[in-house]
Amino acid sequence: MFTTNKFFERTFHVMTFICQGSSFLNPRAYAIMHREHHAYSDTEKDPHSPHFFTDVIQMMWHTVQSFREHEKRLKEPEARFKGNYPEWRLLDYYGSTMVSRIIFGLLYVAFYVAFATQWWMYLLLPIHFMMGPIHGAIVNWCGHKYGYANFDNNDKSKNTTPFDFLMLGELFQNNHHKHPNSANFAKRWFEIDPVYPVMKVMHWARIIRLRKPSYN
Structure with missing residues (x-):
């Protein structure tokens, strides 16, 4: 990422x-x-x-x-x-x-x-x-039993909740398995990954360099 x-x-x-x-x-x-x-x-x-x-x-x-x-x-x-x-x-x-x-x-x-x-x-x-x-x-x-799926990943991954603050975005498993090298685990307008804004700030501060995710 x-x-x-x-x-x-x-x-x-x-x-x-x-x-x-x-x-x-x-x-x-x-x-x-x-x-x-x-x-x-x-x-x-x-x-x-x-x-x-x-x-x-x-x-x-x-x-x-x-x-x-x-x-x-x-x-x-x-x-x-x-x-x-x-x-x-x-x-x-x-x-x-x-x-x-x-x-x-x-x-x-x-x-x-x-x-x-x-x-x-x-x-x-x-x-x-x-x-x-x-x-x-x-x-x-x-993350592989409960929730909804945005993508057909040929597995049983799920997004357990659209507001994943307690697990800091990790329960967007369906999104993550579709786009594993994307830093933003949220993919729909109502989904919130609380860690992504932190990573963006670190990117702007040149502490890390976010990679462009490849989509298939």
């Missing part, structure tokens, strides 16, 4: 590690798995199609296994899925360790101890511990 220079690539890499925290995802492994998802959408080769599992827990467990194969380089990906993703082996390694995830978890608890004013606020902690998997479960399950 966009390119950037090495300085901002490294900056975003570090910020991703800090902001994802206990849910940090190795960018290389994620990119390869995501490309597999697009290439084999809703087929048996899809690493996380909801149509081959009885519930979301089974789907996400299968997703974790597929991701770990690429994270630990136990599986050689197809040549077409390689390249054009950021790699920082030291950061990616330590960001993926259980020690790192536990440290971030303890930091989240410490934040709540310092700032929580009601006991029920601590019930939000599991969301912070597992925010990445929870986000992925919602997008992968709902």
Whole structure:
């Protein structure tokens, strides 16, 4: 969707590690798995199609296994899925360790101890511990089961809601599968992708350079 220079690539890499925290995802492994998802959408080769599992827990467990194969380089990906993703082996390694995830978890608890004013606020902690998997479960399950379709993509991708603020545009799965290299996931007048305006500002500020999407 966009390119950037090495300085901002490294900056975003570090910020991703800090902001994802206990849910940090190795960018290389994620990119390869995501490309597999697009290439084999809703087929048996899809690493996380909801149509081959009885519930979301089974789907996400299968997703974790597929991701770990690429994270630990136990599986050689197809040549077409390689390249054009950021790699920082030291950061990616330590960001993926259980020690790192536990440290971030303890930091989240410490934040709540310092700032929580009601006991029920601590019930939000599991969301912070597992925010990445929870986000992925919602997008992968709902985005291929519930909603409407603007395009016939030969899969079961759906746009779950036209106002996708909670998942930041990720639930426009039908649009995204039709135009995977378009930065704007919204395609109809009533659809709103809240991340696209942010990317446009970053483009104007020359932090990133949006690519022209190719339409088929």
